[in-house]
Amino acid sequence: MKIIHVITTLTYGGAEAVLYRLCSSDRLNTHIVVSLMDEGIYAFxxxxxxxxxxxxxxxxxxxxxxxxxxxxLFRLIRNLKPDVVQTWMYHADLIGGIVAKLAGVKQIYWNIRNSTLELGKSKYSTIMVLKLCAKLSGFLPKGIVCCAYKAKEVHATLGYDAKKMFIISNGYDLSIFKESPDLGRKFREELNLAEDTRLLGMVGRFDPQKDHFGLLEALNLVKQAGFEFRLCLVGDDLNVGNIKLIEKIKELDLIEEIILLDRRSDIPVVMNGLDIHLLSSAYGEAFPNVVAEAMACGTPCVTTDVGDAALIVGDTGWVVPPANAARFAEGIAMALKECGGDPDSWQTRREAARTRVIENFGLEKMITAYHAVWRGEGV
Structure with a gap:
């Protein structure tokens, strides 16, 4: 089949990464990608x-x-004559869906990548687009792909046609995200850290959704409890130019503990260098990629209970309520205690984390599920 994907933007992000993995790894179909915006920087x-x-x-x-x-967009679709138009994220669902319908495409599928949107936190325009999509969901798309069970549940309550929704969890290239002691040593050498230093990390842009300040408050409590650690923060605006972040780090007496690494493209290297990966998101996550990516590299996770994070982690890590620094600190402390305890027990947990991703979130499983949807078979 010929598949046209319409996506809001191709800048680095979770949805964009999944789109890239799907298109670049699917050998059975021809894929064409259309971005509503421009090429941008740091893009796929x-x-x-x-x-x-x-x-x-x-x-x-x-x-x-x-x-x-x-x-x-109308001319592209008419000229290319795709078998399927697959849209990604709210704005692309709305614009791509309507234009594809007008161009005569019958196989139109939307893709929901969020779990929750909140007034005052999410953009008003995005919430309005979501509400319009909900009204159109009954007749515009043939099906709606949700990357998380939480996303399906939330959007059904917001008025989306639940009968058209399918769950396709994100899939990962396990030949790239895998355990590698050599990559781990390389990362720690770069940071000039001793082998026995407990290294925590969080990969995710600086954004209210990610609740970095809540993370820092939790780490302050962990430090007060007597734990020694370092934490590296990876993502957009996580650098010394972020004045608000630096002020918060100083206020919480974490200058010696925090390492700011800004954006990086070598995430498998980062994940292999960590002892524990943290996700402090307060809202908005659907299927947080970084949790599965860390686990695929054998790195256990402490995460807030957002989107499908708890489903991803299962019993291989620690799940705590969002926006609760005290509970997050307890989860981190428990992980650090086990990490510094019996090496065999910790290795068993590491292996269990990777095995869970292998069994549930492999790339081929995701591609096969999309094939079934595009053929009109559901999943």
Whole structure:
């Protein structure tokens, strides 16, 4: 089949990473990707093109629809005559879905990547688009892919047509995300850390959704309890230029413990260097990639109970309530105690974390599920 994917943007993010893995690894179908926005920086566009995927940009400004962009998308769809149009994220679901319908495409599938949106935290325009999509969900798309059970549950209560929803969990290339002591040593040498230093980490951009300040408050409690550790923060704006973050780190007496690494592309290296990965998100997650990526590298996780994080972790890590620094600190302390205890017990936990990803979230399983949806078979 010929599949046109319409996505809001191709900047580095969870949905964009899944789209890249799907298109670059699916050998049975032809994939074409259309971004509503421009090429941007730190984006997946060049990576897609490098593996032979055609990429088109509509050059719409963020959160704005242009007539020229809509016309370009309509012409692309009419000229390329796809068997399926698969859209990704709310704005692309709305715009891509309507234009594909007008262009005569019958096989239109949406893709929901969020679990919750909150007024005052999420953009008002995004919430309005979500509400409009809910009204159109009964007749515009043939099916709706949700990356998480929580996403399906929440969107059904918001008015989406639950009968059209399918769950396809994210899938991971386990030849890339795997245990590698050599990569772990390389990362620790880069940070000039001793082998016995307990290294925590969190990969995720600086954003209220990720609740980095709550993370720091929890770590302050962990430090007060007498634990020694280092924490590396990886993601956009996690650098010394972030004045608010630096002030919070100083306020909580964590200057010696925190290592700011900003954006990095070598996430398997980072995950292998960590003893424990943390996710402090307060809301908005659906299927947090970083949790599964860490586990695939044999790194146990302490995560807040957001989206499908608890489902991913199972009994291989620790799950605590969101936006609760005291409970998060308890989870981190429990993980640090076990990490510093019996080596065999800790190795068993590491192996269990990777095995859970292998058995439930492999890349081929995700690709096969998309094939079934596109053939109209569901999953």
């Amino acid at each position: 566009g060049p990576s897609l093109q490098k593996v032979g995927i055609a990429v088109h940009y509509l050059n719409m400004p963020r959160s704005r629809v242009t007539i020229s962009g809509v016309i370009k």
